[in-house]
Amino acid sequence: MIETDILIIGAGPVGLFTVFEAGLLKLRCHLIDSLPLPGGQLIEIYPKKPIYDIPGYPIVNAGELVDKLMEQNAVFKPAFTLGESAVSLEETDGKFIVTTNKGTQHKAPVVIIAGGLGVFEPRKPPIENLDKFEDKGVEYIIRDPEFYKGKRVVISGGGDSALDWTIYLMEHHIVSELSLVHRRTSFRGHLDSVQKVMDLANSGKIKLITEAEVVGINPDAKGHLGAVVIRHSNLGDRVQETDHFIPLFGLTPSLGPIADWGLDIEKNAVKVNTVDYSTNRQGVYAVGDINTYPGKLKLILCGFHEGTLAVQSAFARIHPNKKNVLKYTTVNGVSGF
């Protein structure tokens, strides 16, 4: 069991800055994030994009801002559980226990949800009953390529991950048969990946099916995936037998398990009191893009403010009898852990 003062769910810019503000109050933080790296959407969605409205930075790239925030909070030694998503929130003896999808448990008297857009999950194509075949031949992420050893595989998608996995599975002679289904005739991945896939198709090693989409799933006798229905824009529908169907259409965020934590939710966001950004559950706060209140603006700038006020309130909850006063870093400097 990992124990800390403040458990922050979400390691995006607001979660990272909240670590700093908590550190000034001598509160330690541990962060959980479903992505493998800190930075949230700044790293996952737009690392190379410039941001113009961070005070004091006329222009800063999203990735660079994350680096700076990590540099700033390093003095307070935040700890991380990365690549795992927070699934459950339980309360015992005035403390919260947050468990991830991989079973890692965390205990803290205060939880600050800085979940941004939510959990990044694979984008699932709108195919009827697709969910019934999940882990029965349909996978949205390739975790272990060897899993597909000697199997027939249909990949759909036209982005880099569809191209890269096609190349990997063929170059390492893993699968017995591979079809790549794409809605258009051209690909927009890296040029050398596109060329490699075209070479594989021209030499007959893979079946490249363009101007087509997978529109249906047929089960086999055991109720597992047996075949996919491929709809070609001119040639109509065709059934193709396969062992696995892997739709690779990137990631998309959703609120995820937080929706079931007994918090007041409005418009896909957590309602908070703007006095301290507390939720309806005492000891649970929500800051940044994941919260909502009258006048809410989804800006990194506003999230920094929200996190700052939330940790002041968290301090009072953690140390109810201890006096505290706002200190200026200019006067006192920053003394880390």
Add this chain to the structure above:
Amino acid sequence: MAAMKDTIKVTIIDRQGAAHQLDAPTDMNMNIMEICKAYELPVEGTCGGMALCASCQVYLESDTMLPEQSDSELAMLDQAFHVKENSRLGCQIRIREEIDGIILRLAPKT
């Protein structure tokens, strides 16, 4: 020369088929995704308008001439669903006088 219009008409057909006539200002540097949100139409705009999520996908239903789609818009549509010949990302359509009278239909949610 005709005076510049500072407001244009935009018609958005929602997912239930109802048409919404919106007055869209041309001088606020807005796009279709943003004007939909301003009118509280059910458009997510998750990525904030960077052509990175496709939650603002619309179908162009008028013969309005639009600028060519950028590579990033086309790349995003490659990852999206329910994509048709007339698919566009709302966030990539700027509110300009030239698109006065445009009619767009919201693509299904995914």
